[in-house]
Amino acid sequence: MAIAGSTMALPPKPEALEKMVEKMKEKEGFRPVAVRDDLATGKPIVVGFGTTHVYPKTGKPIKLGDTMTKEQGEENIRSFFKNMTPGLEKIPGWDDMDAGKQSAILSFGYNAGQNFYGAVGYETITKNLKDKDYDAVPETLKIYNKGDGKILPGLVTRREEEGNMWKGSDTPKPPKVKAPVVAEPVVDDSEHTVVSGDNLSTIAKNRNTTVDEILKKNPDITDPNMIKPGQKIKTK
Numbered sequence: 001m002a003i004a005g006s007t008m009a010l011p012p013k014p015e016a017l018e019k020m021v022e023k024m025k026e027k028e029g030f031r032p033v034a035v036r037d038d039l040a041t042g043k044p045i046v047v048g049f050g051t052t053h054v055y056p057k058t059g060k061p062i063k064l065g066d067t068m069t070k071e072q073g074e075e076n077i078r079s080f081f082k083n084m085t086p087g088l089e090k091i092p093g094w095d096d097m098d099a100g101k102q103s104a105i106l107s108f109g110y111n112a113g114q115n116f117y118g119a120v121g122y123e124t125i126t127k128n129l130k131d132k133d134y135d136a137v138p139e140t141l142k143i144y145n146k147g148d149g150k151i152l153p154g155l156v157t158r159r160e161e162e163g164n165m166w167k168g169s170d171t172p173k174p175p176k177v178k179a180p181v182v183a184e185p186v187v188d189d190s191e192h193t194v195v196s197g198d199n200l201s202t203i204a205k206n207r208n209t210t211v212d213e214i215l216k217k218n219p220d221i222t223d224p225n226m227i228k229p230g231q232k233i234k235t236k
Contacts, residue, residue, distance in 0.1 A: 010085070010094075010095045011082045011085050012081055012082065012084075012085070012102045012103075012106060013098075013099045013102055014099075015099035015103075016081075016099040016100075016102035016103040016106060017078050017081055017082070019099060019100075019103040019165070020077065020081050020103055020106050020107065020110075021074050021077045021078060023103075023107065023161075024049050024050060024077045025049050025073075025074070025077075027050070028049045028050030029049070030048065030049055030070055030073060031046060031047050031048060031049075031068075032047075032048075032067060032068060032069070032070075033047065033065060033066070033067055033068075034046065034047035034062050034063060034064055034065060034066040034067075034068075035047075035064065036064065037052070040052075045062045045063065045064055046062075047062055047066055047067075047068050047073075048068040048070075048072065048073030048076050048077075049073040049074070049076070049077055051068075051073070051076045051077075051080070055076060055079075056076050056079035056080040056082075056083055057075070057076065057079040080110075081106050081110075084106060084109055084110075084114040086114075087109065087113075087114030087115045087116075087117070088105065088109065088114065088117070090117050090118060091105065091117050091129050092129065092130055092132060093129075093132055098168070100165050100166060100167070100168040101134070101137075101165075101166050103165045104137075104141070104162040104163070104165040104166035107158070107161070107162050107165065108125075108141065108144075108162050111155075111158065112144060117129060122144070124140050124143060125137070125140050125141065125143075125144070128140050134166075137163070137166050138162075138163030138164075138166050138167055139163070141159045141162050141163050141166070142156075142159045142160070142163065144159060145159050190234060190235060190236040191232055191233065191234055191235060192206075192207065192232075192233045192235050193230065193231070193232055193233075194227050194228060194229050194230060194231040194232075194233060195229055196229050198227065198229075199225070199227070200214055200215075200221075200224050200227065200233075203233065203235065204235075207235040207236070209235055209236070211224065214233060214234070214235060217234040217235070217236075218233055218234055221233070
């Protein structure tokens with residue numbers, strides 16, 4: 001929760017920050033040397049994992065040829081999203097949102113602008129968040145999939161991903177652990193160990209054979225009525 005008497009929101013939860021670090025690394029790729037991005041609007045200078053214009057932590061302008069390690073690139077992502085906090089303090093319940101919901105908001109704010117809440121054109125998502133109608137948010141996010149009035153496939157995918165973050169369904173599920181296959185013990189049914197109460201008739205019946213067959217396989221049995229516990233009798 002925010003500190004009593006203060007309107008300042010807390011920074012994003014560490015889990016949300018790390019989720020966004022991984023998302024940005026996946027989407028942006030890594031540039032160890034600052035170059036001009038000729039494919040982006042305005043052709044900004046970019047370095048690291050998509051850091052443009054200025055360094056988030058210092059505000060220092062990025063210059064062509066600047067170098068950066070991957071560790072520095074990751075820290076720039078964290079600083080960038082921490083810097084979004086002032087624009088998020090207006091969202092009711094921000095501090096109490098779980099990491100999935102916060103990461104969805106961070107991703108949406110990165111694309112739509114950190115001050116989207118309450119802004120013109122974002123009335124529906126603003127109402128959802130104001131009313132804490134959290135079940136409606138994933139579908140509402142899909143509304144914001146256009147650029148210059150046209151549906152953009154990239155934004156369709158992004159909004160789907162953000163909806164999954166919000167619901168927590170993008171968290172990898174632990175792999176199912178298969179129960180070990182326990183081999184059944186091999187039963188030697190070619191031999192029977194006599195127990196108290198056994199007689200050749202019952203043994204023959206249980207082994208699907210006859211007394212005569214058992215006697216043929218066990219010439220040492222001289223008296224069919226004289227078998228004793230512990231005695232081994234061949235049945236096959």
